[in-house]
Structure formats: C-alpha cells, structure tokens
Amino acid sequence: MDNTTIGILGVAVLLVMMVLRVPIGFALAAVAFVGTWAVRGPRPAASILQNLPYEFTAHWTLTAVPMFLLMGALAGNSGLTTDLFRALRLVFGRFRGGIAVATNFAGAGFAAACGSSMATTATLGRIAVPEMLSAGYSPALATGVASAVGTLGAIIPPSIMMIVYAIFAEVSAGKMLIAGILPGLLTAGAYALAINMVVRARPAMAPTLRSEPLSGAETRRILWRTWPLPVLSLGVIGGIYSGLVSPTEAGALGAILAFAVTALRRALTGKVIRRSLYETVSTTASILFIATGALLFTRFLALTGLPYQIAGMIDQMGTDPLVIVLGTSVVYLIFGCFLDPLGVLLLTLPVVLPIFHAADIDPIWIGVIIVKYLEIGMLTPPLGLNVFVMKGVVGDRVPLGTIFRGVSLFLVAEAVVMALLITFPQIVTFLPNLM
Amino acid sequence: MNGLTRLTWHMMRLLFLAGSVAVVLMMLHIGTDVLSRSIMGRPTVGMLETVTNYYMIAVCFLPLAFVQIEGGHLTVESFTMALPDWAMRVVIVLSLLVAAVIAGLLTWHSAVSALHKTHTGEYADLSVVDFPLWPARWLLVAGYGATFLTLCLQCVLGLAGKPLSIAEQADG
Numbered sequence: 092m093d094n095t096t097i098g099i100l101g102v103a104v105l106l107v108m109m110v111l112r113v114p115i116g117f118a119l120a121a122v123a124f125v126g127t128w129a130v131r132g133p134r135p136a137a138s139i140l141q142n143l144p145y146e147f148t149a150h151w152t153l154t155a156v157p158m159f160l161l162m163g164a165l166a167g168n169s170g171l172t173t174d175l176f177r178a179l180r181l182v183f184g185r186f187r188g189g190i191a192v193a194t195n196f197a198g199a200g201f202a203a204a205c206g207s208s209m210a211t212t213a214t215l216g217r218i219a220v221p222e223m224l225s226a227g228y229s230p231a232l233a234t235g236v237a238s239a240v241g242t243l244g245a246i247i248p249p250s251i252m253m254i255v256y257a258i259f260a261e262v263s264a265g266k267m268l269i270a271g272i273l274p275g276l277l278t279a280g281a282y283a284l285a286i287n288m289v290v291r292a293r294p295a296m297a298p299t300l301r302s303e304p305l306s307g308a309e310t311r312r313i314l315w316r317t318w319p320l321p322v323l324s325l326g327v328i329g330g331i332y333s334g335l336v337s338p339t340e341a342g343a344l345g346a347i348l349a350f351a352v353t354a355l356r357r358a359l360t361g362k363v364i365r366r367s368l369y370e371t372v373s374t375t376a377s378i379l380f381i382a383t384g385a386l387l388f389t390r391f392l393a394l395t396g397l398p399y400q401i402a403g404m405i406d407q408m409g410t411d412p413l414v415i416v417l418g419t420s421v422v423y424l425i426f427g428c429f430l431d432p433l434g435v436l437l438l439t440l441p442v443v444l445p446i447f448h449a450a451d452i453d454p455i456w457i458g459v460i461i462v463k464y465l466e467i468g469m470l471t472p473p474l475g476l477n478v479f480v481m482k483g484v485v486g487d488r489v490p491l492g493t494i495f496r497g498v499s500l501f502l503v504a505e506a507v508v509m510a511l512l513i514t515f516p517q518i519v520t521f522l523p524n525l526m
Numbered sequence: 527m528n529g530l531t532r533l534t535w536h537m538m539r540l541l542f543l544a545g546s547v548a549v550v551l552m553m554l555h556i557g558t559d560v561l562s563r564s565i566m567g568r569p570t571v572g573m574l575e576t577v578t579n580y581y582m583i584a585v586c587f588l589p590l591a592f593v594q595i596e597g598g599h600l601t602v603e604s605f606t607m608a609l610p611d612w613a614m615r616v617v618i619v620l621s622l623l624v625a626a627v628i629a630g631l632l633t634w635h636s637a638v639s640a641l642h643k644t645h646t647g648e649y650a651d652l653s654v655v656d657f658p659l660w661p662a663r664w665l666l667v668a669g670y671g672a673t674f675l676t677l678c679l680q681c682v683l684g685l686a687g688k689p690l691s692i693a694e695q696a697d698g
Contacts, residue, residue, distance in 0.1 A: 108621075108624065109602045110602060110605045110606070111606070111617055111620065111621055112601050112602065112603065112606055112617055112618060112621040113601075113621040113624050113625060114599035114600060114601045114621070114625060115599075115600045115601065115602070116599060116600070117599075117624065117625040117628045117629070118624075120628050120632065121624060121627075121628045124628070124631060137635055137638075140631060140632055140635035140636070141635045141636065141638060141639035142639060144632070144636065144666065145583065145636070145639070145662075145663065145666050148582055148583055148586050148587070149578040149579045149582055149583055149662070150578060150582070151574060151577075151578055153582065154552065154556075154577055154578060154581075154582050157549050157552065157582075157585050158552070158553060158556070161549060161553065336560060339556065340556055340559075340560050343552070343553045343556035343557050343560070344556075344557060344560060346553045347553055347554075347557045368546040368549060368550070369546070371546075371549055372542060372545045372546050372549060372585060372589050373542075373589060373592075373593050373596065373598050375545075375549075375585050375586060375589075376545065376585065376586055376587070376588075376589040376590050376593050376598075377593050377598050377599055377600060379586040380586070380590060380593075380599065381600060430600075430602060431600055433600075434600050473604070474604065
C-alpha cells in the first residue's frame with residue numbers, strides 16, 4: 092500500500108471513529124499512531140507519542156488560551172454584560188428597534204473582553220431577550236439578534252480561535268488577534284444596519300417605547316457601571332497592538348484586571364471564582380487535548396504526503412485563489428453541520444493550510460475568513476450551536492424555527508460582510524500590517 | 527464498585543483542582559514578571575520556563591480525567607442519536623474501549639519519555655541556575671494515567687451493564 096492510500100484511509104477511519112462517538116481528541120491520536128506505524132514503523136510511531144504532546148503544550152503562545160478564557164469567564168460571571176446592556180439600552184432606547192441595537196452593541200462590547208461565542212449568546216438570551224419580548228418585539232428579531240451577535244466573540248480580540256489558528260499556521264498571534272478588529276466592527280455595523288432596515292420596513296416588529304424618564308444621577312450611575320469594559324479591552328488590545336506585551340502577557344494582565352474589577356464591583360464571591368475557574372480549566376484541557384491530537388494527525392498526514400499532493404493538484408489546475416476561498420466555504424459549511432467550530436478548525440487545518448500556502452494566499456487574511464465561516468456555521472441549521480444555546484435559554488417561549496428565521500436576517504448581513512472581506516482584503520490586513 | 531467509583535471521582539476532582547491552582551499561579555507569575563520588567567527594568571528569572579513547563583502542563587493534562595467524567599470531551603453525537611438503547615450502549619462501550627487503549631498508549635509512552643528525562647536530569651540553563659524540567663514530564667504521565675484509569679472504570683461499568691456516569695454514582 093503506498094503512502095497516499097494510507098493517508099486517505101487514515102482520514103476515512105478518522106471520520107468513521109468520530110461518527111461512532113469516539114471523542115475527537117482520542118480519535119485523532121489513534122489514527123496518527125497507527126498511521127505513522129504503517130508509514131514509518133513502530134519506533135517513529137512511539138516517538139511521536141513520547142515527545143510531541145509535551146513539546147506542543149509547553150508553548151509560550153498557547154498559554155494565552157487559559158489566560159484569555161479566565162478573563163472572559165470572570166467578566167461574564169460578574170455581570171458585566173448585564174450592565175453593558177442596560178447602559179446601551181439607555182443610549183439607543185429612544186430609537187425604533189433600539190433594544191435590538193443595544194443588544195447588538197452589548198454583544199460586540201462583551202466580545203472585547205471574552206473570546207467565546209456561546210457565553211455571550213447565553214447571557215444576552217437571559218437578559219435582553221425577555222426585555223425585547225415584553226416590549227412587544229417580534230420573537231424572531233429578539234432571539235435572532237442575541238444569537239447572531241454572539242459570533243463576534245471569536246472575531247473581536249481576544250479570541251481563542253485566532254490564537255489556535257495562529258499557532259497551527261505559524262503566524263504571529265498578536266497580528267492575528269489585531270486582524271479581527273475591523274472585520275468585527277464591520278460585522279457589528281452591518282448587523283445594526285440590518286436591524287434598522289428591517290424595522291423601518293416592518294414597524295410592527297419593534298414598537299417604539301415610551302421609556303420612563305430617568306434622573307440624571309440615575310443615568311450617570313448606570314453608564315458609570317460599565318467602566319471596566321473599556322479598561323479591559325483597551326488595556327488588552329492596546330498592549331498587544333503597541334507590542335508592549337505579548338498576547339499571553341496581555342491575557343494574564345487582563346485576567347488580573349478582571350479579578351480586580353470584579354472585586355471593586357463587589358461581585359467577587361466564592362461562587363463567581365469557582366465557576367470561572369471551572370469553566371477556564373475544563374475548556375483549556377479539552378481544547379488542548381484536541382489540539383494535541385490534531386498536531387499528531389498533522390505529522391502523520393505530512394508523512395503520507397497527502398496534503399501536498401492535493402495542494403499540488405489544485406495548483407496545477409491553475410485554480411483561481413477566489414475559487415479556493417469559495418471552495419473552502421463549502422467544506423466548512425459541511426463540517427460545521429455536525430461539529431463544534433474549534434473541532435472543525437483543528438480537523439481541517441492540516442489539509443487546507445498547505446493548499447493556501449501553495450496558492451500564495453495571505454495566511455492572516457484567510458485565517459480571519461475561516462474563523463468567520465466557522466462562526467457563521469454556528470447560526471445555520473442543522474447544528475447552529477448559538478441557536479441551540481438560545482433555545483435552551485428561552486425554553487418554550489420561542490420555537491426553534493422562529494429563532495432560525497430571526498437569524499436569517501443576520502445571515503444576509505453576513506453574506507454582505509463576507510463579500511466585502513473577500514473583495515477588499517485590506518479590511519483584514521490593514522491594522523496588522525501597521526504593527 | 528460504588529466505593530471505587532466514588533474514590534475515582536474524588537481523586538480526579540483533586541487533580542482538576544490542582545489544574546485550577548496552576549491557572550491562578552500562571553496569572554500571578556506572568557503578572558509579577560511584567561511588573562518587575564516595567565518597574566525594575568529586568569524580567570524575573572525562570573518565569574517562561576515555569577509557566578510553559580509546569581503551569582501549562584498542569585492546566586492542560588491534570589484535569590483530563592475529570593473532563594472525561596463530566597462528559598466534556600468533544601464528541602460527535604448527531605449520527606448516533608436515533609439508535610435504540612442497546613445499540614447505543616454497544617457504540618458507547620466500544621468508543622470507551624478505543625479511547626482507553628489510546629489513553630493507555632499515551633500513558634505508557636509519556637512514562638517512557640519521563641523516565642528517560644529523569645535519568646538524564648533534563649534541565650533548562652538559566653545561566654544563574656540549572657532549572658530542572660524533568661519533574662514536569664511526570665505531570666503529563668499523571669494526567670494521561672488518570673484518564674486511562676477513568677476510561678477503564680467506565681468500560682467495566684459499561685460491560686457490567688451499570689450506568690456509565692461516575693458523577694451520579696459518586697453522588698448516590
């Protein structure tokens with residue numbers, strides 16, 4: 092059996108094992124071990140298990156993952172999102188569709204403290220959706236905006252996915268994080284515009300409120316409570332952008348700052364600390380376990396030469412880079428149907444990275460595009476994870492179909508954003524190129 | 527069996543807590559280093575080595591067994607959801623067996639490597655001191671080994687037709 096055949100068989104066996112419920116990290120390691128044995132013999136197979144997991148994990152850039160997770164968990168568990176939403180509702184409440192717009196920007200703002208998409212969705216689902224429903228908003232719009240805006244968590248820095256991508260693609264993690272800023276803001280803007288257009292066309296979806304007038308002191312108090320967010324996000328983003336601190340150090344400082352802020356807001360209870368640490372540790376361990384498996388699998392595939400053959404084939408056909416970029420969207424759409432986004436990312440990178448490399452595609456730009464694809468996958472059926480999180484939060488009040496219908500408005504906005512990002516790569520590359 | 531599952535649950539939870547402590551230490555240690563660099567103009571000695579070799583390895587590997595108990599390892603469930611109960615049980619026990627074999631291999635090979643590094647006394651040269659790295663290798667062995675034991679226990683529970691959830695049995 093030649094090496095290419097072993098490579099193809101390896102991929103097939105991996106898929107079968109995953110379908111049969113073998114946890115992905117174990118399946119990746121199993122195929123890598125047996126595959127390496129088949130290609131090179133028992134000693135190399137033993138050697139990858141002996142050294143790679145340790146050498147990969149004891150990696151300075153990767154330590155940014157637990158640090159950013161801790162910062163986001165603390166910010167989320169201490170009620171920062173709730174405060175941000177209240178303040179923005181004050182600002183936008185007067186306009187038609189104002190609570191939806193406030194929800195949108197609260198999500199974008201929280202994304203600047205948190206690297207995860209589902210946490211944002213769950214929080215906004217608990218606080219913003221009931222408020223929109225009682226204000227007479229259409230359930231589709233209310234749940235749609237809160238589900239969709241969660242995806243910004245992985246685009247706007249900090250972002251766990253960007254860090255993981257940067258390590259596998261061997262690009263600067265700092266640049267990768269900064270590259271997400273403009274696309275994230277663009278997406279938030281496009282969402283707000285979409286809300287505005289739809290409530291203008293169909294005013295019944297979002298009745299205007301006669302908001303109870305608040306005293307100036309009350310308004311100031313509510314706005315004041317959001318101070319930690321600019322401090323956290325400007326501290327982290329500013330530190331990385333200026334090059335004063337590495338992403339890991341920014342993450343550690345962010346986590347310390349989040350601890351301090353939570354204490355100052357008198358929210359640092361034992362429960363908040365325990366919950367935040369639990370989320371941080373279990374997420375870190377499960378992400379890194381899959382990442383280690385993916386690394387072993389990458390080495391095995393490289394030994395078979397399969398990725399280079401595919402890349403060479405695509406290169407020989409003289410395929411236009413645009414076709415490759417659009418082609419990958421199909422791949423991610425399919426994988427996104429049954430797998431968590433980070434799993435899809437780690438699973439596909441070993442195969443797609445050599446292809447991008449051969450086609451001379453900017454790794455930072457394509458990284459942002461891939462993360463966008465993955466996040467859009469969190470909104471599309473059958474496995475739109477954010478939509479299911481939202482369904483879990485709202486319970487029987489809103490049927491699943493209605494949430495998917497509400498999300499479709501934002502998918503239209505996403506299509507426009509993606510077209511812009513693909514046509515004008517400068518939106519992605521402008522800021523990192525200045526660094 | 528009940529005592530054994532309860533013991534496993536408590537032990538794996540202890541390892542998980544050790545991982546939590548490592549996260550906090552990691553944060554404080556990096557913070558101290560940044561502070562020392564900006565105030566005294568020089569970084570602390572051995573921060574990078576401690577953070578990457580000890581804290582990071584502890585955070586990533588010690589909690590693995592508890593994550594397995596809590597069902598936190600990413601699994602594709604959509605294709606097997608509609609299976610009848612008995613078939614589902616067969617699929618789950620088989621997947622546990624595969625995972626156990628791999629965890630066993632990982633434990634064995636990381637132990638071989640750790641033993642080798644212990645004999646040669648692996649260290650990082652920090653110019654002032656030789657910072658020992660070999661003990662960190664054993665954290666990896668502990669994490670994989672605990673996962674292996676947990677998976678074996680779950681396999682036995684599955685084959686004996688008992689409920690698979692160690693967490694529930696530990697509560698009950």
